[in-house]
Amino acid sequence: GAGVSQSPSNKVTEKGKDVELRCDPISGHTALYWYRQSLGQGLEFLIYFQGNSAPDKSGLPSDRFSAERTGGSVSTLTIQRTQQEDSAVYLCASRTSGGGGTDTQYFGPGTRLTVL
């Protein structure tokens, strides 16, 4: 079956522009996560969805970042007025259920965002 997909794979934008990153989770996965990996850094948690609701937005770095998930499936991460420090690889992951650490997260290939 299809894994987690993300689009675009690469995005180059100018400082100050808005960008939208898309994640298609594995069908039937109720939990969805966004992370980002800046150069030389680990995976930084951004936001977690359970179904369509986002009970944990604690990782969003500023109010320029927002995310939504509709129909319990596709999620969009939006960054407004991009800054150069937003340049990173943005990773999406999904998993089957809402309980138990043994339900592993399956990651997409990521979107590499470069802000000039």
Place this chain on the structure above:
Amino acid sequence: DQQVKQNSPSLSVQEGRISILNCDYTNSMFDYFLWYKKYPAEGPTFLISISSIKDKNEDGRFTVFLNKSAKHLSLHIVPSQPGDSAVYFCAAYEVNFGNEKLTFGTGTRLTIIP
């Protein structure tokens, strides 16, 4: 505040020898610990996990050891193979007020020398 730390950014090991990747954590409430492997231009893939109530979990060439008193875990790969060359992330899982969260370390780049 880095709750999960991988202090070695890189490690080189001869093919056939044992690779040992280390990870330290500060939060005693973590329930599970996981290791992920990441190749360039791909997302991380799950490798092995261990519950906080265990001290060892083995899966083929991969063994994870957990020392709760030291808040330390390690991943052993033996024998190491060229295909093991990748970045390895340690991650810790917790449920906080019903919210599930994985906290990742900064990763260790493992290079297996043929």
